[in-house]
Amino acid sequence: MTKFTDLVSGLSLLLFLSSCSNAAITETPAPYTVNLGGNGKAYYHVLYDLSPKNLLSVERVTLQQFVVNxxxxELLINKAEFPIPAPQCKSDIILRMPWVAPQHDVSEKYQLYLAIVNLADTQQGRVPVAIELNPYIEKNEDxxxxxHCNVxxxxxxxxxxxxxxALEQN
Structure with a gap:
């Protein structure tokens, strides 16, 4: 009987420890992902839903200005609603779309821009955006x-x- 009791106790302990380790694994994941570039550098990204609650303003431009630019x-995100802490930032988070040379097509960017403007105007819905956190990022124990205030x-x-x-490496 003692061997049976010891076996049951051992299995119970094993199940308990297993559930504890699973709990640690299933805790809330970090709000960002890390992908290594071809150069071995870590790139930090976050998939973020712009919403009426976090989108404070969006720069207004015409299609012609958009192409020329x-x-x-850029737009402003409420710092308190952004998932990555920015303790040095005393204002809200500036989210900027990078510039490209005139020979490159900007129609896909313009469609995203229009969706964001629509969100700002109607104050309804969500627009998911992928954000690059580099280069203004610092890794620490937390x-x-x-x-800075820029992404x-x-x-x-x-x-x-x-x-x-991760992007495919060519």
Missing amino acids: GGQF GIQLQ FFRHTRNHYISHIH
Whole structure:
């Protein structure tokens, strides 16, 4: 009987420890992903839903201005609603779409811009955006934090990237 009791106690302990380790694994994940670039550098990204609660303003431009500006525009996100701490930032978070040279197509960026303007105008819905946290990021024992108030739409090879998965290396 003692062997049976010891076996049951051992299994109970094993199940308990297993559930504890699973609980640790299923805790709230970090609000960002890390992808390594071809150069081995860590790139930090966040998939973020712009909403009436967090979108404070968006720069207004015409299509002609948008094209002349190389698809570059910016908006303000409520710092208190942003998932990455920015203790040095005394204002809200500036999210900027990078500029591209005139020979590059900006129509995809313009469609995203129009969706964001519509969100700002109607105060309804959500617009998911992929955000590049580099280069203004600092890693510490608590995770990461912004060093400044700036972040960028995820962008590579003159195009906006709408996801936070690793890019294929060419």
